[in-house]
Amino acid sequence: MKLRFSLQALEPAVPGRARLYVRDLDDELELGDYAIAIQRSQNSYYLHSAQSWDASLRWLPQQGWTEHEEGIAVLLNADIVDSLLANASDAYQITLADSGGEELGRSPLKLDKAILPSTAGGHAQAMELTMPVAAAPETPAPEPVVETPPVVETVAPPAPEPVKVEMPAPNVDTVAPVEPPAKKGGMAKWIVLLVLLLTLLGAAAYWFYSQSAKDDSPAAPEAPEPKPAVVETDNCTMDKLADRPGLQFVQECVKESKTSEQWLAVIEEVKKAGQCDVAQRLYVNKAQSGDVKIALAYAREYDPQDHPAHACFSKPNPATAAYWYETVLLSDPDNAHAKARFQELSQ
The missing domain is CATH 2.60.40 (Immunoglobulin-like)
Structure with missing residues (x-):
């Protein structure tokens, strides 16, 4: 049946x-x-x-x-x-x-x-069904509004502005300042020469100081060598499979981002390692997530027409093959091969 x-x-x-x-x-x-x-x-x-x-x-x-x-x-x-x-x-x-x-x-x-x-579920649904609904509070009757007569404001007339009386400013005669008579003598040129000499001495002292500071300054530190880039670990290698239980390997491996061809290669390596339950878990996880190529490959493992001779799939199972062909059609309704095999296996 x-x-x-x-x-x-x-x-x-x-x-x-x-x-x-x-x-x-x-x-x-x-x-x-x-x-x-x-x-x-x-x-x-x-x-x-x-x-x-x-x-x-x-x-x-x-x-x-x-x-x-x-x-x-x-x-x-x-x-x-x-x-x-x-x-x-x-x-x-x-x-x-x-x-x-x-x-x-x-x-x-x-x-x-x-x-x-x-x-x-929790207890939220039970509380929601058993808690009584509180009655809506009655709206109080509106209080009568007492109309008050309008208040008429009286505006006082503006106070008169005070009249400013301007007083004439007194006339003050301006007196020109009297410049003191210039002193005679030849001291000005000696002062100029002294200023120039001090300027030259200061410039020479600054030059010698800057040269000695350059010689005593420490050498610039060398740039650190770049560290090698960290290579992400692939959780689907056979070394990982040998170091941990099969269920843990599957849970970590399925988090990797791979193409359908890469997943099929991983499953083939797992089958060669004799980890049949791990291979089935990887098939199921990727086929149920909508990967059409993985679902087709898994269906062929049970299809009497394409059944390969392998220890992990020793006997064909038409009902299981039909199920995975039907899974393919859910994601790809126009897949001709899956449609033909599903119809033949369902007869």
């Missing part, structure tokens, strides 16, 4: 709650009691309870299934929703089984970005 799973936020969004939609491409699914198994891509573990994962298969029975246009749906609680939102770099696959434990189909889960964890 060909199934497609998508987890959608409620309208309006409720923290910790989301609705799981199961789309039946074969139109064979009927309303009944079903259980789901959730497997993550990090280490292929299954969800057992809230934030608890284990290698053994665990079925999670769900109650309250309803019908919708293309299949069935059920409301998931906060234990499952918070577990799915705990790590943004993980991808998940859901398997559906009936009440008898028979597996009906499996497919990757498509998560709605509008889903909120339960921690986003």
Whole structure:
């Protein structure tokens, strides 16, 4: 049975709650009691309870299934929703089984970005619903306005300006100053010669002083040698991968700015190093962020037509390949290759 799973936020969004939609491409699914198994891509573990994962298969029975246009749906609680939102770099696959434990189909889960964890709720919503609305205060009646008669101001006439009486100034006869008689003698030329001599002596003394100051001044300090430029460290090298856990490597590596070709080269090196879970995390992170080339490459890892022989992707998975081809079409609806492969794998 060909199934497609998508987890959608409620309208309006409720923290910790989301609705799981199961789309039946074969139109064979009927309303009944079903259980789901959730497997993550990090280490292929299954969800057992809230934030608890284990290698053994665990079925999670769900109650309250309803019908919708293309299949069935059920409301998931906060234990499952918070577990799915705990790590943004993980991808998940859901398997559906009936009440008898028979597996009906499996497919990757498509998560709605509008889903909120339960921690986003807090107490604000509860207080908003329970607090009574205070009644609006009554508007007091307007007080009567007492009209007062207009005040008439009396303007006093301006005081007369005093009359200035100008007195005639007395006539004073000006007396020209009498210059003293010039003294006779030849002292002036000796004074001029003495001033010139002192000026020459001062200039000579200043010249000798400036020359000695230049000789005694310290040499100018040499300019410091330029320091070499600091080279930024690439967090996606294999040396970094060998020195730290895989999850820490992915969290630091995805912060780098690289082209699609550079990311594919990093993923290829990680695969050669045998770090399959790290390669899957890098694929998922970049494919979900809208990189079409990465999503196409990841789809080919599972496509039976293009499946390469590699230890990290030992078996083809048509449902997973169809999911990532569909992811490509969300960003590039006119991609002919993704459209053709998605249609063929969905039949």
